[in-house]
Amino acid sequence: MGFSPWLVFLISVLVQTSAILADTDPRDSSALTAIADNWKNKPSNWNGNDPCRDKWVGIICTGNRVTSVRLSSFGLSGTLSGDIQSLSELVYLDLSYNKDLGGPLPAIIGSLSNLQNLILVGCTFSGEIPKELGQLSNLIFLSLNSNKFSGSIPATLGNLSKLYWFDLADNKLTGELPIFDGTNLGLDNLTNTKHFHFGINQLSGPIPSQIFSSYMKLIHVLLDNNNFSGSIPPTLGLLSTLEVLRFDNNPQLNGQVPSNINNLTKLAELHLENSQLTGPLPDLTGMSALSFVDMSNNSFNASDVPSWFTTLPSLTSLFLENLKIGGQLPQALFSLPAVQTLRLRGNRFNGTLTIGSDFSTQLQLIDLRDNQISSITVGGSQYSNTLILVGNPICVPGSNDKYCVAPGQSNPTAPPYSTARNCSALPTPCLSNQLLSPSCICAVPYRGTLFFRSPSFSDLTSPTTFVTLEQDMETKFQKLNVPVGSIAIHDPFFDSNNNLQMSLELFPSGKVQFSEQDISDVGFMLSNQTYKPPSTFGPYYFIGQQYSFTNDLAVPSQSKKTNRLPLIVGASAGGAVLAVAVIAIAIFISRRKRTPKRTEDRSQSFVSWDMxxxxxxxxxxxxxxxxxxxxxxxxxxxxxxxxxxxxxxxxxxxxxxxxxxxxxxxxxxxxxxxxxxxxxxxxxxxxxxxxxxxxxxxxxxxxxxxxxxxxxxxYVPNGTLKESLTGKSGVRLDWRRRLRVVLGAAKGVAYLHELADPPIVHRDIKSSNVLLDERLNAKVSDFGLSKPLGEDGRGQVTTQVKGTMGYLDPEYYMTQQLTGKSDVYSFGVLMLEVATARKPLERGRYIVREVKAAVDRSKDLYGLHELLDPALGAALAGLEQYVDLALRCVEEAGADRPSMGEVVGEIERMVKMAGGPGPDSASESMSYASRTPRHPYGGDSPFDYSGGGMPSTRVEPK
Incomplete structure (x- = not known):
């Protein structure tokens, strides 16, 4: 039965009336509606067809045209529709920090001739970067970092003559840097660009000499963590404006460092480590602005202590490890006014180490392991900070000198910085979705991770450094009239890419929660680099988490206060017609609607169960x-x-x-x-x-x-352990943090086994059933398959087999006898998954069997380098004990496995061995990279093995 012609006519009239009333150009209105149709989690007031008049969150209009779309950290998921081309007046497009927003970037975006800022940080866009972006002649800010783009950098981007900020870092880009080839322009044409951020990709080939010239205005050149080969071109010395240079972690980069590198008198940070550079150690004389130098792990010719060691007045950090430098270290090196860290291990320094009484008060670490130092003299008061001389002749066997003890024993590092919250006891605790701000107010913060790509300091023990950053951020946000009341920073550390990471929490001012419009504004300030940190922190980027909005804080639609009386009458009449139409449709649908059938077990109410x-x-x-x-x-x-x-x-x-x-x-x-x-x-x-x-x-x-x-x-906000291990949640866990998560999960399971009355066997321990709260405390979840034990005093029960493939205890599967040791087996698999970030069972490869076959206890890390997750970091204290425990948990016979109580005790010892506070500490374990996860309760469904049939895929216990 179809709609009557009169009803179709009336609806058509009303639609036309609505279009007459709208402030927004119909092209923009239709485009935004079509774009939103591809998204989940769009802002709450994106309704109707008039974005400008109704002040849609994240939309800014000039006249009746949409000129800005700013929707960072909204949890958008889906793809960017080609309908974006209809927003022809668009100037700003910021969709950052939406980790589930991806797919190919539509090439038609190149038709937006007015676009100045294209910012897509921390999404999952993939495929090649469209060459059509080279048509955006007005583009000033291009930030596509932290996505999944692949292929080469389009040469057409050399047409972007107005480009200031150019960030393609942290993608999967390959190929060479494009330059002018006689026909097509290349990156050497970008003479107004100040930022080349191309690190953490797979770019290769030689670094072209044309890309550096005296015409360039570059201040940041970041080409780190790629596969560049050949030598550094001597044209580098022409970049008189350069302040930060990173060529580190290019293992095929070789040849001599250009002798004119000391022409870069404004250079503050120099990174050349972990390559194959040869020739003499570069002469850095005259580089008075230089604060951070790392040239470790190269193949420079053997040399004596260079004269420039003591001539760099701004030097804070000198990293020259494994470079065959010889001679006696000059005493003046330790007296440089700003020096904080000297990492000089693996050289041939010899003679007497003399640290005068005038050593710098900021000097925190002198690492001279594996040199040839035979004696030490410390003038005046004893140097009390960290000095490591292990592997030198001065450290004879059996020496008890504190300088001869390896780090981690009697040289503990300071705990990670965390913003102080000196609050008296609160009358009531904060709600589960709130945190206590530094101002001692319970509120819902906007959270994320700051990545500083090249800070000019290395000492993370000084609170003053981070207090300065907090105060600077608060001041600048307030000047920009952004409702940020206080700021908290915690857990700074240098990651495997030599970036300084720290967790950031922004608390609202004068209210408990940010509005959607607030998040749009704050996110844009950070993604657009509107906020500039103090110069000592250097270039940065931010990855925000999805912000959780409560229903009552949705931004209401607002109408402009203009005289619409001539049209209101028509609109009212149209509204009445629509009301009649809606009622008619509702009656029609209600009469046609059939009640869906329910299965018998779902129709049982709690009352019927009881009766x-x-x-x-x-x-x-x-x-x-x-x-x-x-x-x-x-x-x-x-x-x-x-x-x-x-x-x-x-x-x-x-x-x-x-x-x-x-x-x-x-x-x-x-x-x-x-x-x-x-x-x-x-x-x-x-x-x-x-x-x-x-x-x-x-x-x-x-x-x-x-x-x-x-x-x-x-509500548990930070996703599942599985999502963290696979990178889907944006929560990054290094080795210490993983240990604390595993310990928390072990305590949860041990509680079920040993303190619940009667004891409970979970039966489905797996990484998707371990949730992480706002402090990354682990919480065991999903008890649908759980069984109480012990009513008969035997601590076991005969039951049909249920669980998840890959975690399932083979003894339980074969005997159908369920005991607490079945959970122990699953927990052992979970431990191996945490260390390797691999699925327990994938393409016929069983993680238990893989680890057992690879373990070689005579080798470092038990020979498991190929299996371990590269994201674990370098410091893996206690890993061997961890692997031993995991393998005991997955013994074939349950009697040979430890109890969960024993597991807890052993992991607690590992946590202490790895250093840092335990998992019950509030803020020590938070480290977020990108993007807030989909919620953990949407995890995998278990494979249900019941009855006498065999599962389709056999679980391999060995």
């Missing part, structure tokens, strides 16, 4: 969990809107909700045909309602109203 029970054990036993009505949950999730959709799985979807108290919750709604039936649903209610531990996810309540099966959990 049909024949024993007390068949009804859910509640201790603390509350019951919700379906209407309550529909309200707190905004009618289960797509905007609140934060995950999905075989059981259905998970939605973010906000209780009337302000508490954020995760609402897991089962659907017809779900892999989770009534038994698993009831099991999770019964078990979670009576277990309470900081490392076990909390059940807030459940709903069995209106034939629904819904569970309500605490």
């Amino acid at each position: 049909k029970s024949t024993s007390a054990s068949t009804a859910p036993q509640l201790r603390g969990a509350r019951t919700f009505s379906f209407d309550e949950l529909r309200k707190i999730t905004n009618n289960f809107s797509e905007a609140n959709d934060i995950g999905n799985g075989g059981y259905g979807k998970v939605y973010r909700g906000t209780l009337p108290s302000g508490q954020l919750v995760a609402v897991k709604r089962s659907q017809q045909g779900s892999l989770q039936g009534s038994l698993e649903f009831r099991t999770e209610i019964e078990l979670l309602s009576r277990v309470h531990h900081r490392n076990v996810v909390s059940l807030v309540g459940f709903c069995l109203d209106q034939d629904e099966q819904i569970l309500v959990y605490e």
Whole structure:
């Protein structure tokens, strides 16, 4: 049955009336609507067809044309539609920090002739960079870093004569740097560009000499972590404006460093480490601005101590490791006024090490391991900071001198910096989605990670350095009228790419939570480099996390205060017509609508379960969990809107909700045909309602109203351990942080085994069932397959096999006898997954078998270099003990495996060995790279092995 002609006519009239009333050019309105159709999680007030008049969040208009789109950290997912071409007046496009926004970048974007800033930092755009971007003749700011772009840099980008900022770092780009070839322009034509940021790619070939000339205005040249070959061109010495130079970590870069490098008198940071450079050690005489020098691990000719060692007044950090430099170190080196770190290990320094009484008060570390120093003289007061002489003749066997002890034993490093919060006891704790600001106010911060690509300092123990940054940010944000009240920084460290990382939290001013428009403004300030840090921090970029907005903070639509009386009458009439049309359509649909059938087990309400029970054990036993009505949950999730959709799985979807108290919750709604039936649903209610531990996810309540099966959990914001290991969450975990996460998970499982009454076997321990809260504390989740044990006193139960392929205990699979040792096996697999970041079972390769076959206890790191996750970092204290424990957990016989209590004890010792506070500390373990994850409750569904059939893929226990 179709719509009647009169109804179609009336709707058509109303649409035309709406277009007449609109402030926005119809081309822009249609384009934004089409673009938004490809996205999830768009701003809450993107409704209607008038973005300019209704002040859509992130949209700025000039007249009736859209000139700016700023939507960083909104959690947008999907692709960028080619409809972007219709926004012909667009000047600014910023879609940064939306980690699920990707796919190819539409080539048609090259038609936006007015575009000045194209900023897509921290998304997942892939494919080749469109050559059509070279048509954007007005482009000033091009930032495509931290995506997945591949292929070569288009030569057409050499047409961007107005370009100031050019950032393609942290992608998968290959090929050579394009230069003018007689026909096509290249990067050597970009004489107004000041920033070449091309690091962390796979670029190759020689560095062309044409790319450097006296016409260039470059201040930052970052070509680090690539595959460039050949020598450094002597034209480098023509860049008189250069301040930061990074050629480090190009293993095929060779030849001599140009002798005219000391013409770069403005250069502050020089990185040449980890290459194959040859010839004499470069002469840095006269480079008075130089503060950071690293030329370690090259093939320079053997030489004596160069004269320029003591002539660099700004020097803070000198890294010259493994370079065969000989002679006696000059005493004046230790007296340079700004010097902080001297890393000179692996050379041939000899004679007496003399540190005079006038050594710099900022000098924190002197590392002279593996040299030929025979004696030491320290004038005046004893040098009390870190001095390492291990591997020198002065350190004879059995020496107890503190200088002869390897780092990590009696030379502890200072704990990572964290902004002080000197607050008296609060009357009530902060809500789960809030943190305590430095101003001692509970609020929801905007969080992310700052990456400083070349700071001029190396000492991370001085609080003054980071307090200065905090104060500078607060001052500049306030001057720009951005509602940031206070700023917190914590956990600074140098990552494997020699970038200084630190976690950043921005707290709102005068309110508990930022609005959507606030996040649009703040994100743009950081992605667009509007905020400039103090010069000592050097070039930076920021990766923001998705910000969680509560429903009541949505930005309302606003109308302009103009005289629309002549049109209001027509609009009112059209509205009345539309109302009639809508009512007619609603009646028509309601009469045609059929009630969907429900399976029998889903139609059972909690009341019916209770009434049909024949024993007390068949009804859910509640201790603390509350019951919700379906209407309550529909309200707190905004009618289960797509905007609140934060995950999905075989059981259905998970939605973010906000209780009337302000508490954020995760609402897991089962659907017809779900892999989770009534038994698993009831099991999770019964078990979670009576277990309470900081490392076990909390059940807030459940709903069995209106034939629904819904569970309500605490909201855990930082995704799953699996997402962190695969890089999907943006939460980066180094070795120490992973140890603390594993320890937290072990404590959760040990609690289930040893303190729950009766004991509980989880049966589905895996990385997607370990959640990470705002402080990266681990929380064990998903108890749908769990079983209580011990009622018969034997600590085991015969049951059909259930679990997830790759984690499943082979003994349990063969005997169907479930014990706590089955969880121990799964936990051992999890430990191996954490160390390798590999799936337990993938393409026939079983991680347990792979590690067992590769282990060689006579080698460093047990010979597991090829299997270990490269993102772990270099300091892996306790790794051998960790691997031993994991392999004990995956012994074939359960009797040979440790208990979870023993596992906790051993991992605690490893955490102490690795250094730093334990997992119960509030802020020590946070390190975010990019982008807030999809919510953890949308994890994998387990393989359910039941009955007498064999699984389709055999679990290999060895």
